[in-house]
Amino acid sequence: MDTFVWDENFTTGLVNVDDQHQTLIASFNALSDALQHSNATGDEQALGQAYEHMLCYTLYHFAEEEQLMRECGLDARHVQTHSALHRQFVEQVATMWSARSALQQPAQSFVGFLAYWLGMHILGIDQAMARQMQGLAQGLTAEQAYAREAQLHDQGTQALIGMVGRLYHVLTVQNAELARSNALLEQRVVERTCELAHANARLEAYASTDALLKIANRGCFDVRIVDACASAQRRGQPLGLLIIDVDHFKRYNDSYGHPAGDGCLQAVARAVAQALPRSTDLLARYGGEEFVVILYDTDAAGTAVVAARVVAQVAALALPHRGSDVAPHVTVSVGTSAHQQVDKHAAVQLLAQADAALYQAKATGRNRWVAG
Numbered sequence: 614m615d616t617f618v619w620d621e622n623f624t625t626g627l628v629n630v631d632d633q634h635q636t637l638i639a640s641f642n643a644l645s646d647a648l649q650h651s652n653a654t655g656d657e658q659a660l661g662q663a664y665e666h667m668l669c670y671t672l673y674h675f676a677e678e679e680q681l682m683r684e685c686g687l688d689a690r691h692v693q694t695h696s697a698l699h700r701q702f703v704e705q706v707a708t709m710w711s712a713r714s715a716l717q718q719p720a721q722s723f724v725g726f727l728a729y730w731l732g733m734h735i736l737g738i739d740q741a742m743a744r745q746m747q748g749l750a751q752g753l754t755a756e757q758a759y760a761r762e763a764q765l766h767d768q769g770t771q772a773l774i775g776m777v778g779r780l781y782h783v784l785t786v787q788n789a790e791l792a793r794s795n796a797l798l799e800q801r802v803v804e805r806t807c808e809l810a811h812a813n814a815r816l817e818a819y820a821s822t823d824a825l826l827k828i829a830n831r832g833c834f835d836v837r838i839v840d841a842c843a844s845a846q847r848r849g850q851p852l853g854l855l856i857i858d859v860d861h862f863k864r865y866n867d868s869y870g871h872p873a874g875d876g877c878l879q880a881v882a883r884a885v886a887q888a889l890p891r892s893t894d895l896l897a898r899y900g901g902e903e904f905v906v907i908l909y910d911t912d913a914a915g916t917a918v919v920a921a922r923v924v925a926q927v928a929a930l931a932l933p934h935r936g937s938d939v940a941p942h943v944t945v946s947v948g949t950s951a952h953q954q955v956d957k958h959a960a961v962q963l964l965a966q967a968d969a970a971l972y973q974a975k976a977t978g979r980n981r982w983v984a985g
């Protein structure tokens with residue numbers, strides 16, 4: 614549907630100018646269609662082409678009109694004002710075009726601006742140009758034609774035309790500013806969302822990490838073991854578990870003091886982490902001096918290998934422990950469990966079995982692992 618409809622009042626009587634106005638209106642209407650179309654389909658390429666075409670033709674028409682005015686010898690004051698309006702239009706249209714993505718209703722705003730501007734321009738200054746050209750043809754001097762044109766309009770009409778022109782200018786500037794502040798606002802929202810996501814991630818990590826040992830805490834383990842069982846069940850994969858307890862740790866604290874005990878736990882956590890073959894395995898602090906490890910896709914044999922490695926790795930630390938009657942250094946006991954086929958009760962069972970095995974490891978001399 615045509616946005617801008619030709620009206621006989623737009624006829625200036627200058628054949629070339631009228632023809633060009635008709636072509637210009639056709640290019641405005643084509644752009645209007647492309648805007649509506651791109652709204653519905655997102656086809657930016659056709660829209661860009663329609664805009665380029667409209668702009669090129671506008672520039673061509675303005676240049677032709679300005680040349681015609683000079684050739685006819687119109688009064689310089691008119692030529693100057695008229696050319697300034699052309700330049701203003703090109704600036705305004707470019708501003709609106711670049712800001713259109715931030716406008717509430719880009720198609721309506723943009724096309725509305727084109728239609729009203731062109732209407733005002735043809736009815737106003739283009740008709741004034743045509744009348745002055747007629748004046749010249751009738752033998753008036755450029756100055757006389759210009760003066761007669763001024764008399765044609767009462768002061769109220771002149772002021773009104775001037776005001777409408779200024780109104781367009783203000784509107785365009787405001788639209789551009791609105792678009793800029795919208796873009797700024799959007800950017801701020803993106804930045805704040807990003808900061809919030811980082812803060813949430815930090816909070817989540819903080820909430821699921823043991824402050825002393827910097828490994829997963831009990832809460833994290835409780836969630837992960839349920840997930841691990843569900844995943845193993847779904848994929849038909851085995852799942853292994855270790856519970857690790859530092860031997861005679863109370864005596865360690867008693868002998869070396871609580872801060873040294875903290876350091877010992879940190880060293881043990883590092884040693885256990887080194888004994889874990891896969892980055893997907895989860896080491897967590899189960900409580901006090903107890904650790905727990907989830908071994909994904911690991912059967913009983915694999916679990917036994919890891920358990921043996923944990924016991925050896927901690928012993929290899931050779932951390933002196935004068936209170937221990939097991940060895941002169943810090944040792945751990947490990948209870949293991951592994952399910953070949955995981956079902957929905959697996960988490961509770963794996964923990965109970967590993968716990969019972971740990972008890973056995975303690976009861977049978979410590980510094981060892983026992984399979985549950």
Ligand SMILES: Nc1nc2c(ncn2[C@@H]2O[C@H](COP(=O)(O)OP(=O)(O)OP(=O)(O)O)[C@@H](O)[C@H]2O)c(=O)[nH]1
Pocket residue numbers: 825858859860861862863864866870871872873874875878900901902975
């Ligand atoms: N330094 C320190 N000690 C802790 C921490 N958490 C728990 N403990 C201590 O660890 C000790 C655990 O002692 P018990 O549960 O009796 O076990 P144990 O002495 O290791 O003896 P077994 O397990 O039988 O070998 C307690 O004295 C707790 O106070 C901690 O974060 N830092």
